[in-house]
Amino acid sequence: MSLDVNISEPEEFDCVELHTCLKSVAERLGIGNFEYHVDYISGGRENFVANIFRVVIRDTDKNEIQSVIVKTLVNTTRQELFHDIHKREVTVYNVILPRFKEVQEKIDAEKRVLLPECLYSNADRSKEIIILRDLGESGFVGDDTLAEFKELNLNQVQLILTELAKFHALSFVLENQDYENYCKIKLKFEDILYQENFLCKSKLRNYFFESYDMSVNLVTDSEARKKLVKARPKLLELLKMYNQPSKHSVLCHGDLWVNNMLFKKESDHSKICFIDFQAMRCASPATDIVYFMYLCTTSKFRSEHFKQLQFDYYDTLNSTLKDYDIDVNSVYPRDEFEKDVRENLPLGLLIALVELRILTLTPEDEAVMKGNANIPGWDWIPGEVELYKYRVNDVVDESVENGVLELLMSKVNT
Known part of the structure; x- marks a missing residue:
């Protein structure tokens, strides 16, 4: 495993906990050795609660890349203020959306509601993070x-x-x-x-x-x-x-x-x-x-x-x-x-x-x-x-x- 971080990585992202989370995501995606860099940070208009990052993970063995979206309260002044609603969103991704996906298996794919996929989450205090598969890779945009x-x-x-x-x-x-x-x-x-x-x-x-x-x-x-x-x-x-x-x-x-x-x-x-x-x-x-x-x-x-x-x-x-x-x-x-x-x-x-x-x-x-x-x-x-x-x-x-x-x-x- 290699954590080759982009030198422009913002200090809001400079946290060992986040690096460890990305390692877990890479393992879930079947990636062994990898490097990553922070590709994007949301502006104030996009989200007033969390820091939002687009992170590109490159599989160094296969020379393939995958992109994820990271939402975190870590290293923000809002960490304590918005812990409760972060915890609620984690529950949505871990409990509600999986149940929604399960019940939709009965109907044809074209009739289903498209739901984001959570790859990793943590609702513990001082470790608040959600990592999602980047739908931008499939052509979705704001x-x-x-x-x-x-x-x-x-x-x-x-x-x-x-x-x-x-x-x-x-x-x-x-x-x-x-x-x-x-x-x-x-x-x-x-x-x-x-x-x-x-x-x-x-x-x-x-x-x-x-x-x-x-x-x-x-x-x-x-x-x-x-x-x-x-x-x-x-x-x-x-x-x-x-x-x-x-x-x-x-x-x-x-x-x-x-x-x-x-x-x-x-x-x-x-x-x-x-x-x-x-x-x-x-x-x-x-x-x-x-x-x-x-x-x-x-x-x-x-x-x-x-x-x-x-x-x-x-x-x-x-x-x-x-x-x-x-x-x-x-x-x-x-x-x-x-x-x-x-x-x-x-x-x-x-x-x-x-x-x-x-x-x-x-x-x-x-x-x-x-x-x-x-x-x-x-x-x-x-x-x-x-x-x-x-x-x-x-x-x-x-x-x-x-x-x-x-x-x-x-x-x-x-």
Whole structure:
């Protein structure tokens, strides 16, 4: 074995523990003697929790190379802050995704949800690491549409929501096939992000309120702004409420936006793979849907296409469950699905007010964030202020017109 490290290896990666992990990965891949170098480090936009590396491993006996993705909290100031959500993601890779892959063996390969493969993981304190097979070797890439301040098109959104329906369907399949064990799994996946202990330790409480305040201060409709100010004291309570288990709960991704997806364009269609499962939780499928729609599409797009996209999602859920001989009406009737989406629309509004601050991030802002020793994004204002202001007022004006703001206020006044 040879650990011939690239001389440009960043000091965040300079850790004996990580070198040892790569040796384990090489052994799993059937590689004896090898050398490696760090090929890539993610920027602030890609991941605010962990350090992300692409590592190229070269089999020196066969002169072949394989690439892996390394996610680690080691050597970061965030190690203690985000240990809990790292541990959750390790559980997803070691428990949930293997079960999903197992149940999908029953159906044809082209109908399966593509899932990332974990080669190594450790959830112990001070040893937090996940190493994944690099899907980039198979032609999967991230989508820069939102990063370039452009809009997703209808085909892209349809692909995402129909693949999401397949992903959610696997929870219903697990529940149908092994009810007792699935119930035990669900207990381990109650929401973590909005729990008091995690909020206090991670300082996310500050982030949520500061981001919300920044957005509300940009609202031009004075009456809407007053209502949103009134909702502020219950912000975390509301976020927690919307993300709790419901009658038709599934294992939701929990942080569904385009930066947590990889895409592959083929001759006649595209493929997608969801990644980054730190926020996976047991909740209504509608929470994933509205989270994505409100962060990644505009009010104009939603007014023109959201209704049809809900039909596309549900029809795919139905067809996927049929492959497992499950009647969709027995697990999630259409009228209850539509009701869930409607009732969770205020969650989309709240998430937008908190997270649009990140989505309007410019390269200049990103440089500021990378130089911040604390959690990114707490002491800066987006450089693209006009875009930020536009996106905030776009979603607020929509929520006034379609009654979502009033639906939110009914929860606030309860």
